[in-house]
Amino acid sequence: MKKNKFRRMTITEASDFFDEYDIFEFDDVEEVTDMKFYLEKKKYIGLDIGLYRKIRNKAKKLHTHEEALIKEWLEEKVV
Numbered sequence: 608m609k610k611n612k613f614r615r616m617t618i619t620e621a622s623d624f625f626d627e628y629d630i631f632e633f634d635d636v637e638e639v640t641d642m643k644f645y646l647e648k649k650k651y652i653g654l655d656i657g658l659y660r661k662i663r664n665k666a667k668k669l670h671t672h673e674e675a676l677i678k679e680w681l682e683e684k685v686v
Contacts, residue, residue, distance in 0.1 A: 619672060 616624070630636060654662075659673070666676045 662677060663673050666673045669676065
């Protein structure tokens with residue numbers, strides 16, 4: 608059986624990857640015909656724009672996305 612040399616990635620990671628690379632740069636790319644998606648339900652909340660800007664700036668300094676940073680902080684508080 609052929610081992611998949613690519614790791615799983617989030618949609619955001621894939622988007623970032625293809626912002627930097629072109630699919631046609633790879634010689635061994637094959638069409639995928641049996642893709643499965645496992646979607647998670649999410650609840651979105653509103654934030655004050657000033658607070659959001661502070662979170663966005665902090666995320667940039669940490670080289671991460673705002674959503675990941677907020678999720679990490681909330682998990683620390685709730686768990």
